[in-house]
Amino acid sequence: MTTQPTDADTEEKTDAEQKNSDLCNVVGAVEEIGTEWKLITLHNLRDGEKRFNELKRATGASSYTLSRVLDDLEAEGFVDNRKELESPVASYYTLTEKGAGLCPVFEALDDWGANWLE
Amino acid sequence: MTTQPTDADTEEKTDAEQKNSDLCNVVGAVEEIGTEWKLITLHNLRDGEKRFNELKRATGASSYTLSRVLDDLEAEGFVDNRKELESPVASYYTLTEKGAGLCPVFEALDDWGANWLE
């Protein structure tokens, strides 16, 4: 019964992912945060509110990619978005509590990097 | 001097990645660890030595993928590999100090997941 692809396949996750995220929330967390762009973007928001093109420059992502990443992050509750529709529109992004909750993770990564990166 | 693709382009990183990893080691760490499979595999090795097919079952990765992931991790110094060439060959993987150094990161992720997942 290793690879029974039951039609209860309503999730878009593979069964492997499902199995993993069931096991512990480390894996669940990794899967929710997922891509490098998400991490990098979240990390860039640590020091407070940023606007779209700031993030674009800071991360180096294309506007297309950044837009999609921010959409994802907002949908998942990691960031908040505040828009000013005045003359030149402005769009500000901040971390939610959920997003800010990742700071310890960043600190742990920072420590690790200090010891092991080059 | 934003996008001078100097022929000192011996790295395989894009300049965006380069810029990011220069900024801080959080991003550097994220880029080195990279894919979800690497994280999941490393995390599976926390509780000690595992062999190839154990990891294969535990992670759900295909042998092809797992093999490549382990190669990467070994090349980057995250895991050690010990082979026993007896009758049925056996191959054991363990975390190096560098790999084990990620445990605080896993703990931070675990904490975060406990608060924010599901």
Place this chain on the structure above:
DNA sequence: CGGCATCCTTGGAGATACTG
């Protein structure tokens, strides 16, 4: 300024089959 729409390229990863 922010951000979609479109096109296109890449490689990450599954499935399968084969070897020492």
Place this chain on the structure above:
DNA sequence: CAGTATCTCCAAGGATGCCG
């Protein structure tokens, strides 16, 4: 058992252009 080889597919992401 522990991989390697091959084929294939799909999603992530860059480039560009346009629009409110």
